[in-house]
Amino acid sequence: MPTQGTAAAAPLPLRDLLVELGDLKRVRSAGRAGSIAERLFAQGWGALTGGAAPETVALQVTASALAATRLCDIDAAFLVAAGLDDEQASAVLVAGFDAVTEQVDPVLRDRLRAFLRPSQEALPAGPLPDFVAAQAQQPRAGVTCPGKPRILLEPPENHAEHCLIVAVYGVVLSPFYRADPTVVFLAAMAHHFHNALMPDAGFTGEMLLGDHLWPIVARCSERSLNELEPSLRETVRSARAVLPDDATAEGRAFHAADSIDRVLQIAQHLRAASLTMDTVLGDMELVHAGPVKDFQDRVLRDMRIP
Template identity: 75%
Template sequence: MSDGVPVNGASGPAAPAELRDLFVEMNDLKRVRSAGRVGSIAERLFAQGWSALTGGASAEDVALDITATALAATRLCDLDAAFLASAGLSEEAVSGVLVDGFDSVTSNLDPGLRETLRGRLSRRVAHRPGPVPGFVTALARQPRAGVTCPGRARILLEPPENHAEHCLLVAVYGVVLSPFYRADPATVFLAAMAHHFHNAAMPDAGFTGEMLLGDHLGPIMARTTQWALDEFDGPLRETVERARAVLPDDATAEGRAFHAADCVDRVLQIAQHLQAASLTMQTVLGDMELVHAGPVKGFHDRVLVDMRIP
């Protein structure tokens, strides 16, 4: 672990503004689903990451591979390596499509990290899958609390994200942010993937519920976290525990990268609900060209005018 500061110095920006639009777009990995696949892309990548780790892959390899895959999926969604290969594309063609998807969203990444992640897609290595720990399924079934504040009624926005989705997005955001904080990406990734272990067993009542537990909160969180850690064998358990040591504060570069990623994901989750509520037809029909150019575009336009839609 390092104790570096952002490259702009202690008095500079606390986070890189140029990554904002990418993070907004990536957040939808928690909401993209496809026929024949259980759960969102984020939920599935969370399980895939833990399976690779229990199968013996290093935290660094898993962090880079999962992050590269998530970045490619930001535009390609579930047009992933498995689907493309099943549709008859060669290994070279599959890699080409994935790299094109990656390139379409990563122009603002740190150049060194971008090249490393891009290489993971152009020279893909399959990890031996290990058993998926029980906490993975539990976190995928555990909804997050929504917006809570002690003394106030909860604001619940449907559908809620689950804890597996949140942990995955925080992990990949953390890897992308790591160069800015001079942090070790593998440590940040693993800490983020493991930061809600307690919620595998502990229902999420948010900040309000935690405050109402008072002195009971610490022991309950320690006990339920231990239940998750007990699913690992010795070496992986020790690696996860070392990574989790950065979680309590922002005293290390890894702690800063994690807490920046965690904060961004929590707020963007709510922002997407507000964006949907304020969406206009000008955006849909004008900016996004829902009725897009093609041989029947003129006919479509006349149909909408004559039917007074919208």
């Protein structure tokens, strides 16, 4: 991909998909703790500590996230528990995946779809490092700027959710930058290691820490790295080497994913605040076609709703 002149810095056709994927931070279900994004973050790290190949983890987690974009928690475990066999469950997951991935690079799309086939082995579930739960409990700072009051938007996302979505974005964006999706995925999953210990005060807090900032970040990050066994630790450390700049294809893919997620997170709040009944009842068909729709429409009209 050209990096200078007027060449596009990001693939616009993927925008709508990335908006939808970001909502996995906000989807929850009865009997399951945390959002889908938070749980996929834990699943990814559990698979890595359980010995799964990083490439397998990156592609499996991304495929699951893409299928969940429309299916939410109607996942393989639920479908099998509800009485579908493996082939039937796989067909549902692939349908959900195909519904949102038209703009994904075709080669990557085929690789990801294969991870939803019934022949695919489940990811192992290794021990979860302490930083997984810590990041899930650590809220993101909101909108901060030195010298100005913080803008808090409730409910806040947490660092596990942010890291997972950036990781999935990074995989989806990687063909555009000709980047290794596994490296981008690992870098994103590990880019807020320091916030397992360090509360997030945002840009404002970072500036007030001054010269203390980077030594603190380094020490806190090392604590998280040291929770991993040596081989995995060095693999993750190597992936994190792309984080400081955009000098590599992987660095560009990561920073694109990170900036997109940070801004779309705020856009989601603004989109909700500006939602209209025309959109809800018209475009989204809240009262949708069915045997009682005429009656429902009369009820709403006679009750003067909205």
